[in-house]
Amino acid sequence: MTSDVNTPHTQSQRQDPLYDELAASPEFGELRKLYRGFVFPATVAFLAWYLLYVLMSNWATGFMNHQLFGNINVALVFGLLQFGTTFLLAWLYSRFSTARLDPLARELNDRYEAGKNEKGH
Amino acid sequence: MDHQVLTTTLFLSVVALTIGITFWASRDNSGSDSFYAGGRSFSPIQNGLAIGGDYMSAASFLGISGAIALSGYDGFLYSIGFLVAWLVALLLVAEMLRNSGRYTMADQLAYRMKQTPVRMAAATSTVVVSIFYLLAQMVGAGTLVALLLGVDSQFVKNLVIFGVGILMIFYVTVGGMKGTTWVQIVKAVLLMAGSAVIVFLVLAKFNFNLSELLGAAASNSGKGQAFLEPGLKYGVSTTSKIDFISLGIALVLGTAGLPHILIRFYTVPTSRDARKSVLWAIGLIGVFYLFTLVLGFGAAALLKGDKAAEVATSKGNLASPLLAEAVGGGAGSTGGAILLAVIAAVAFATILAVVAGLTLTSSSSVAHDIYNNVIKKGKATEKQEIKVTRIAAFTIGLIAILLAIPAQNLNIAFLVALAFAVAASANLPAIVYNMFWRRFNTRGATWSIYGGLASSLLLVFFSPVMSGKGVIDGVNQSLLPASIDISWFPLENPGILSIPLGFLFGYLGTISRREPEAEDRFTELEVRALTGAGSEKAVIH
Numbered sequence: 001m002t003s004d005v006n007t008p009h010t011q012s013q014r015q016d017p018l019y020d021e022l023a024a025s026p027e028f029g030e031l032r033k034l035y036r037g038f039v040f041p042a043t044v045a046f047l048a049w050y051l052l053y054v055l056m057s058n059w060a061t062g063f064m065n066h067q068l069f070g071n072i073n074v075a076l077v078f079g080l081l082q083f084g085t086t087f088l089l090a091w092l093y094s095r096f097s098t099a100r101l102d103p104l105a106r107e108l109n110d111r112y113e114a115g116k117n118e119k120g121h
Numbered sequence: 122m123d124h125q126v127l128t129t130t131l132f133l134s135v136v137a138l139t140i141g142i143t144f145w146a147s148r149d150n151s152g153s154d155s156f157y158a159g160g161r162s163f164s165p166i167q168n169g170l171a172i173g174g175d176y177m178s179a180a181s182f183l184g185i186s187g188a189i190a191l192s193g194y195d196g197f198l199y200s201i202g203f204l205v206a207w208l209v210a211l212l213l214v215a216e217m218l219r220n221s222g223r224y225t226m227a228d229q230l231a232y233r234m235k236q237t238p239v240r241m242a243a244a245t246s247t248v249v250v251s252i253f254y255l256l257a258q259m260v261g262a263g264t265l266v267a268l269l270l271g272v273d274s275q276f277v278k279n280l281v282i283f284g285v286g287i288l289m290i291f292y293v294t295v296g297g298m299k300g301t302t303w304v305q306i307v308k309a310v311l312l313m314a315g316s317a318v319i320v321f322l323v324l325a326k327f328n329f330n331l332s333e334l335l336g337a338a339a340s341n342s343g344k345g346q347a348f349l350e351p352g353l354k355y356g357v358s359t360t361s362k363i364d365f366i367s368l369g370i371a372l373v374l375g376t377a378g379l380p381h382i383l384i385r386f387y388t389v390p391t392s393r394d395a396r397k398s399v400l401w402a403i404g405l406i407g408v409f410y411l412f413t414l415v416l417g418f419g420a421a422a423l424l425k426g427d428k429a430a431e432v433a434t435s436k437g438n439l440a441s442p443l444l445a446e447a448v449g450g451g452a453g454s455t456g457g458a459i460l461l462a463v464i465a466a467v468a469f470a471t472i473l474a475v476v477a478g479l480t481l482t483s484s485s486s487v488a489h490d491i492y493n494n495v496i497k498k499g500k501a502t503e504k505q506e507i508k509v510t511r512i513a514a515f516t517i518g519l520i521a522i523l524l525a526i527p528a529q530n531l532n533i534a535f536l537v538a539l540a541f542a543v544a545a546s547a548n549l550p551a552i553v554y555n556m557f558w559r560r561f562n563t564r565g566a567t568w569s570i571y572g573g574l575a576s577s578l579l580l581v582f583f584s585p586v587m588s589g590k591g592v593i594d595g596v597n598q599s600l601l602p603a604s605i606d607i608s609w610f611p612l613e614n615p616g617i618l619s620i621p622l623g624f625l626f627g628y629l630g631t632i633s634r635r636e637p638e639a640e641d642r643f644t645e646l647e648v649r650a651l652t653g654a655g656s657e658k659a660v661i662h
Contacts, residue, residue, distance in 0.1 A: 042208075
């Protein structure tokens with residue numbers, strides 16, 4: 001099964017040249033750039049922030065064990081901050097995509113539907 | 122009322138409720154979209170609840186609070202990793218998957234690759250991951266029910282495992298995705314409500330002062346401040362610290378590769394609804410993990426003597442139920458008996474909802490990917506495909522029962538963490554490459570899936586989990602008999618090595634061959650994934 005060297009092509013048929021037209025449009029270029037421009041840095045940032053937490057739990061115990069008030073130490077606050085940043089980033093992404101990505105995606109989708117109808121589908 | 126009678130009554134009510142829901146949901150179950158994707162007509166909040174119901178497994182509810190009750194702060198890592206992981210699903214996977222697939226994880230790979238090899242690979246890893254996860258839930262069900270009913274007999278445990286197996290076959294074959302989703306929604310509501318009550322009662326005992334609760338937990342644990350600090354469990358040696366990192370990476374990257382989570386994105390009308398449902402899920406799951414923090418430290422603070430010993434014997438799994446009993450008024454009191462029974466029934470509902478989701482995922486992958494697209498070359502009728510799904514659900518249910526009965530001495534948390542590591546190593550690289558890398562091709566996809574799958578499983582096989590930990594206090598700490606030692610890989614969690622290997626195999630497979638057809642179709646895939654143009658529509662009633 002893993003050897004795909006000699007098997008004939010069994011890819012699904014290309015569906016519609018409409019996709020190529022859309023891909024070439026400036027709106028799609030813009031949508032792609034905006035999307036990648038948000039999610040790539042955001043992913044790097046939250047993974048680094050999470051990894052920092054894991055590493056510090058291992059090797060910065062003096063700092064993590066520091067008591068801030070009562071029995072609340074830095075480690076607990078750091079952990080709860082991971083919750084906070086997760087909620088925050090989820091909210092920021094939702095706001096960003098509703099305001100910037102969805103209108104572009106809708107417009108391109110409408111164009112696709114219109115193109116389909118023209119051909120009498 | 123006698124607490125065993127009460128507990129049994131509540132258990133049976135939960136079972137009756139889920140059976141009723143399944144029949145109710147199966148009324149208008151016709152056609153593949155309906156059977157596999159619930160007609161794609163669930164609302165974001167419904168799907169958000171169902172995702173929570175699918176995700177917050179017995180390992181989360183009983184396992185994490187138990188880990189915190191026993192190891193203090195170190196148990197908290199699970200909650201954080203399991204939550205942060207949702208950002209991967211939200212940012213990189215959910216919407217694009219909704220737009221480019223139909224029923225299974227394999228669909229979005231098959232969109233631009235050669236059908237046969239990628240569907241075989243994706244279906245294989247779907248079934249492997251789901252069975253590991255399934256075993257954990259079934260073993261948990263057997264242990265939990267036997268302990269809670271106060272009958273510690275092997276026969277009862279086997280009977281419970283058998284019963285859970287029959288129930289999950291029933292949910293899937295009769296209710297399909299609709300029935301399964303409603304079972305998960307009801308379970309999520311029960312779980313949140315049940316835990317909220319216990320959390321409220323615990324905090325009330327400490328005047329709603331978290332610091333006071335932590336102080337009591339630290340002193341009652343007998344470990345002092347160390348109980349509230351990282352390192353109690355994982356800080357003992359450099360190896361255990363690296364194991365901690367490995368576990369942390371597997372947790373955060375595994376979620377977005379879990380097949381039973383991925384197919385939930387298909388149950389909503391549009392990718393925007395998929396996004397909103399993940400937002401609901403993040404809110405729900407985040408709050409739930411904050412609850413487990415209180416439950417875990419609450420159990421450490423409030424359970425003393427016999428009860429604390431019982432928590433330790435159950436490896437932490439009984440921390441939440443026993444805590445419920447304690448805050449209800451203690452053993453022997455009516456309030457205690459009621460709360461214990463309620464929480465036990467909620468835990469059982471949790472297990473049922475998760476096993477239903479897993480069985481549906483693996484059997485639909487067998488039917489849709491292997492039977493229809495590989496064997497029948499896409500020419501099977503909807504009726505035939507659904508019939509095969511039902512047969513597959515029946516078979517997978519039986520296999521899970523047969524495997525779970527001898528697997529009862531396995532650690533539940535280990536099985537779940539392993540499922541996460543396998544998902545992160547085998548599935549995530551293929552999904553991410555496919556969506557973002559034009560050059561990625563059939564060979565890259567099969568290499569990354571089989572390579573990630575093989576490296577994670579082999580590393581576990583040669584790890585201390587399987588052999589070489591020796592005998593401590595008369596108990597063999599590894600799976601194989603103590604006389605056999607084949608271990609050479611020092612870590613219990615393979616993620617730190619197997620996840621990069623999964624990505625590496627995918628990279629090498631891709632660059633060692635050009636496949637213009639796959640690159641060509643990337644344009645279509647990307648337009649479709651980002652705009653929703655041509656994506657599967659909801660069934661209109």
